[in-house]
Amino acid sequence: MCFRTKLNSKIIEIEKAFNATFVEPELYTPQEGINGFDFLSNPVVTNDAPGELLFFNWGLVPFWAKNDSLKKSTLNARIETLDEKPAFRNSVENRCLIIANGYYEWQWLDEKGKTKQKYLITSSEEDIFAFAGIYSHWQDPATGKSIGSYSITTTQANELMSEIHNNKQRMPVVLHHRDHSAWLEGASHKEFAFPYEVNLKAQKV
Template sequence: MHLISILRSDKLKMCYRTKLNSEYKSIEKTFEAKFIAPEEYIPQEEINAFSFSKTPIITNENPEEINLFNWGLIPFWAKNAEIRKMTLNAKIETLTKKPSFRNAVTNRCLIIADGYYEWQWQDSRGKEKQKYLIITPDQEIFAFAGIYATWKEPTTNILINSYSIVTTEANDLMSKIHNNKKRMPVVLNSKDHKQWLNGTQVSNFALPYQANLKAVRVDY
């Protein structure tokens, strides 16, 4: 099977759709940080990872700033941007081992969202799926644990900042929702934002670490 076919068939298998529809002032208040370019922020009901679009994040380098980075981490050593198709998510269990991520483990970031989407398989082959919006009742706006990198495009020398969402084993709720892969993004509790940014060992954020999640059925 060609790589592009694999990627297309995998689009609903991991955390590849998020939501951030909150106003920028609410985001600033939640994270006690300021947008560097608020005019560039566009609220979106559904963000497709495979658009590699820019979304708001906070880095450990500048925790008082909200910047817009591209989803899909491009390591500094990459020859081109094609690798970002495979680095939208980063498994926490192998974060320090995989070449794509191990150099970025200390580059921590908060990836801002107010929801994400997963599809529950209704049959063994996934021909029938039910869409769910996952939210956090305790946090109207929350953050995924993330890592980031800066890459220089070789032909133009333009710097591109990009990130990957860190994922872990699914908890009880997400095992029922994301029942084919049984994975979930690491949704940080607000009290742990600084710990993640400050470089606390990544294994501390693997399941059983979890935030309070709620699944809302989405019917078209």
């Protein structure tokens, strides 16, 4: 699972890392902690506009939804069943890169999770990385506004994350930089399920 992320790099650093330009740089605010349940807009690169950094809301709302209430359950999407779930199956080919410096996870220190240890998870390979994401465009019936939204794909936990996320045994799909284009251009999503993985590191916070 992945409900808390971090993105505090400078705009110029993000643009360089993804060879893309912020369309609305004034919307960007560096943040040590981004809470998915706030459903805020965050920087993404989509397959429709690979040279642009756009702001989409976290919590995918499928185009057919009557309202946006589904976003509460679409912060994450299991990559193994993307093409099976009604909320996601129409967005399997709508690929995006979700920009981050890290994400947070809590290790249960007792059976019921009453005591937890917080960790910051980062990539061992690069300071700024991307989660494999899917997205949708939904038209708000109240305002007529088109809203872009996304979900972070998750997969089976690797050895490190099995120890840390020990109650759910899941982790977000972090992409190798070399695989950004393959994800955006529609490579089979199943190729990015575990054992596909990036070297991660964790520190207590």
